[in-house]
Amino acid sequence: MPYTPLSDLETLPALPRLGEKVLGFLLRQDDREGVIGDFAEECELIAGRCGAGAARRWFWLELLRSMPALIILSHKKLRRNFMKQNNIRLAAIGIILILPALALCVGGILQSGFGLSQFNEAINFDMLFFNPAVLIGGLGLAVGLNLWPVVRIRFQDGNLVGTVKVRDSVANLGLIALISLLTGIIFLYLLAENLQIFAR
Amino acid sequence: MNLLTRIEEIVLLAVYQLGDNAYGVTIRQYIEQTINQKFSVGAIYVPLDRLTRRGLLTSYMGEPTPERGGRSKRYYLITSEGINALRATKEMQDALWLGFSGSEAPQSGLS
Numbered sequence: 508m509p510y511t512p513l514s515d516l517e518t519l520p521a522l523p524r525l526g527e528k529v530l531g532f533l534l535r536q537d538d539r540e541g542v543i544g545d546f547a548e549e550c551e552l553i554a555g556r557c558g559a560g561a562a563r564r565w566f567w568l569e570l571l572r573s574m575p576a577l578i579i580l581s582h583k584k585l586r587r588n589f590m591k592q593n594n595i596r597l598a599a600i601g602i603i604l605i606l607p608a609l610a611l612c613v614g615g616i617l618q619s620g621f622g623l624s625q626f627n628e629a630i631n632f633d634m635l636f637f638n639p640a641v642l643i644g645g646l647g648l649a650v651g652l653n654l655w656p657v658v659r660i661r662f663q664d665g666n667l668v669g670t671v672k673v674r675d676s677v678a679n680l681g682l683i684a685l686i687s688l689l690t691g692i693i694f695l696y697l698l699a700e701n702l703q704i705f706a707r
Numbered sequence: 708m709n710l711l712t713r714i715e716e717i718v719l720l721a722v723y724q725l726g727d728n729a730y731g732v733t734i735r736q737y738i739e740q741t742i743n744q745k746f747s748v749g750a751i752y753v754p755l756d757r758l759t760r761r762g763l764l765t766s767y768m769g770e771p772t773p774e775r776g777g778r779s780k781r782y783y784l785i786t787s788e789g790i791n792a793l794r795a796t797k798e799m800q801d802a803l804w805l806g807f808s809g810s811e812a813p814q815s816g817l818s
Contacts, residue, residue, distance in 0.1 A: 522776065538752065540768065544778030545731040545748050551774045573749025580753050587760075664713055 522547050523563060526570055533577045535584050542577070546570070586656065594656055598678035601649035605686060608642050612692045642693070650686045653679040711796050715763075717742070718754045719793055722764060723785050730769070730780040731755075755783060763789035 522530075522543070530543050546566060554562035657676045660669045673680065711719065721737045722729040735751050738744055758764040769780040785793075 540778050541731060541781030542748065542752060544775035544780060547776040547778060548732050548772075548774050549748065569748055572747040576747060576749035576753050580749070580756055583753075583756065 522550060522566060526566055529570065530577075533574065533581060535581050538580065538584075594675060595678050597652045597656060598682050601653050601679075601682045601686070604645040604649040604652075605682075605689060606645070607637055608646050608686075608689045608693060611637060611642065612689050612696075615692070615696045646686055646690060650683060653682050653686075657683070710799070711792055712754075714754045715758055716793070716796055717744075718751065719758060719763060719785065719789055722783050723790070723793065727782070727784075729783045732780075734783070758789070759783070761788075762786060763792050 526546075527543060530546065531539055534542055546569070549569075550562045550566050553565050657672050657679050658669060659672065660667060662668070671680075717738060718734065721734045721741075725733055725737055731748065731751055734755075735746055735748065738746060738751075755764065755766075759766055763786055764783050765786055766781050766783050769782050771777045771779045
C-alpha cells in the first residue's frame with residue numbers, strides 16, 4: 508500500500524519524547540513504525556478513558572515490561588542480518604585469532620613426535636606472538652565469535668532450551684572443533700611437560 | 708514440520724481469528740479477552756517475528772492513522788503453511804487429550 512505521511516495537524520503527540528527515543532534506540536528500523544505506533548495507540552485509548560497522567564504511567568511501566576522482549580527481538584534480527592553475510596567472515600577472523608595456538612601446536616607436535624628441536628628452541632614466551640594471554644585470548648575470542656551464530660539458548664515454556672544450528676554453519680562448527688582439538692593438544696603438551704614425559 | 712510452542716499457537720490462532728484486522732494491539736487485546744493472559748506490547752512481537760520467519764505469517768504495513776501519531780500499523784496474515792501448522796497442532800492435541808476425563812489417571816496406558 509502506498510505510504511502517505513499525514514500533515515503535522517493530523518499527528519498527535521501521543522508518547523513522551525524520551526520514551527519514543529528509547530524505543531527508537533531499542534528497535535530496528537523495520538519494527539519502529541509498528542511497535543511505537545502500538546504504544547501510541549494504547550496510550551491514546553488509556554488517555555481517553557483515564558486521563559493523560561494514567562496514560563503516561565502506563566507507558567513507562569509497559570516500556571519497562573517490554574524492554575527484555577524488545578532487546579531480544581533486536582538482537583535476533585541483528586544476528587540474522589549479520590549472519591547472512593558473515594558466517595564465513597567470522598570463521599576467517601577465528602582462524603587468524605588462533606594462529607599463535609596453531610603454530611605452537613604444530614611446532615610442539617613436530618618437536619615431541621619427531622624430535623625436531625628447532626621450533627622448540629625458537630619459542631620464546633616473552634614474544635608477543637606466543638604470549639599465553641595472546642594464545643588463550645585468541646582461542647577464547649575465536650570460539651566466542653563462532654559460537655554466537657551457531658548456539659541459540661532461549662526460554663521455552665519455563666525451560667532453558669539450547670539448539671545448535673548446523674545448516675550454513677559448517678565453517679563455524681569446523682573452527683570450533685579445531686579450537687577444541689588445539690586446546691586439548693596444548694593442555695596435553697603442558698601436562699606432559701610438567702610430568703616430564705618427554706624428558707631424556 | 709516443527710511443532711508450535713504454546714505461545715506460537717496462541718498468537719497464530721489470534722491472527723487467524725482476527726482475519727484482516729490482526730496487528731499488535733488487536734492481537735494483544737484478543738489474547739487478553741479470550742484467555743485472560745496479558746502480554747506486554749513488546750513481548751507479542753517476538754513470536755510474531757518467529758512465525759513470520761517460519762513462513763506461517765506474512766505482514767504488510769497499513770495506512771498511518773492519527774491515533775497512532777501518524778504511524779502505520781503492521782498487519783499480519785496467516786499463510787497456508789500457518790493453517791496447516793494449526794491443523795497439525797490440533798490433531799496432535801486431540802490425539803493426546805483423547806480419553807481424558809478429568810478424574811484419576813488410568814492405571815497404565817502401556818500394554
